[in-house]
Amino acid sequence: MSHTTNRSRRAALAVAVGALLIAGTAACNPTTGSSVSTDAKPTTASSGAKSTSGGGQSSASKAAKVGDTIALKGMDTSADITVVKIVDNPAGADDYTTPDAGKRFVAVQFRIKVTGGKAYSDSPSNGAKLVDSQGQSYDADIASDTKAGTSFPAIENLALGATGLGFITFQVPTGAKITQIQFGLDSGMADQTGQWSVN
Template identity: 50%
Template structure:
């Protein structure tokens, strides 16, 4: 198991380093956070064991929430994707008896659907692209741990133009943290545009 995790970590780090180099070569650009969902493009959403998602909000809200899709741009014009926050599983159980959060922490597994909408394929490590934020503004990056919530994205995830993939990304957060937002940015998090969903 440790060999598999080490291989995933190495692949994710190398992919992230390559994308950082590419983003730096493109020069500076204005950063933005997109909180507006695409109209009538939401996928069914669900929240489990902890109710992190608020599905009772009125339809047509201008703030993206669980189930909504945000159109995102990468560092290259050909690299775009529609990213949907599908499901949030709070207090997720580790994939096996050896996978447990550290003392004072819990696993939160977040399921995304990524649809490649540009002329180029989506080839990235989605776990590098996502983070969760608590109600104090503290951000948490993804963990390499897997849970019983469902299958993780492969590293890298390769999605042909017009096609989509579904996968979980797991985070290890303090037990008392109240999650408030989830963010996703293309190119392993180095794209100038970040999508944000309110929980």
């Protein structure tokens, strides 16, 4: 019983944080145009290249895939986001956690490293999406955990330079082929969204 209550509380808290960030964004951050970055951050320490915010790719960049890092900017902070791995159809964390009829779980492990601005305090699941081969997008299932690994807490608090690691769970139709993973700071309300290809 307490497990279900904890999941419900976590889900409610994540939704509340997202609503507050949306309200704050509308009040304080005029729309400057959204962009999707698919540029993987170079892995060489000597390179100072940054991902482009207009969607174009520089000569040193490559399209991000699972395992790659994308440098993202939010309203007042920036972070390097890595899609560490994707686990397709993991079992629920316990006997009571199962996907809805006709659906399966997909769990994605993200690493968040705060690189500038101020500390990160957000619900990572609010900013994550999956996209299938038909172009249909799916929001996180914030009430479910799986045996893929430890999920992010409802609110992740990271100091400048700190790193957080956790899974975000999604429910998708059984036959859906996931082709893209997306993530944005500020509960997905930041102008810039990172996008990774899934092979």
